Amino acid sequence: MVGRLMSDNRPVYLNLLKIRLPVPGIVSFAHRITGVLLFLSLPFAVYLLDLSIESQDSFARVQQILDQPVMLIVQILLLWSIAHHFFAGIRFLLIDAEIGVEKSQARTGAWLVMAAEVLTLFVIVWGMGI
Numbered sequence: 001m002v003g004r005l006m007s008d009n010r011p012v013y014l015n016l017l018k019i020r021l022p023v024p025g026i027v028s029f030a031h032r033i034t035g036v037l038l039f040l041s042l043p044f045a046v047y048l049l050d051l052s053i054e055s056q057d058s059f060a061r062v063q064q065i066l067d068q069p070v071m072l073i074v075q076i077l078l079l080w081s082i083a084h085h086f087f088a089g090i091r092f093l094l095i096d097a098e099i100g101v102e103k104s105q106a107r108t109g110a111w112l113v114m115a116a117e118v119l120t121l122f123v124i125v126w127g128m129g130i
Contacts, residue, residue, distance in 0.1 A: 024110040031088040034081035041078055079124050083117040 052062040
């Protein structure tokens with residue numbers, strides 16, 4: 001009965017799929033996700049590096065692993081992660097220096113991050129010949 005006396009304005013059910021984040025929120029969320037992806041990919045990257053410098057045969061084996069279609073998708077995902085994390089990180093450093101803090105500037109900065117990551121990914125993929 002004590003709980004009924006107090007006004008409770010909290011949402012009872014929060015559907016995360018129906019929330020519409022603004023562009024800066026999407027960039028912020030993606031920055032965190034790409035950081036986790038990059039962190040989780042480190043052991044596999046170190047394993048491939050170790051394997052590639054063992055011998056010529058092991059280097060050829062690494063090339064075969066990386067040439068598989070699934071691995072090409074993983075490589076593109078990791079390249080996007082690197083590009084997004086880099087550009088969003090620069091944006092957050094500028095925000096920490098109180099540059100681009102205003103709402104319109106934050107929105108413009110978020111769009112610039114997304115444009116830069118798409119352009120960078122396009123140039124890298126085009127350079128790879130995929």
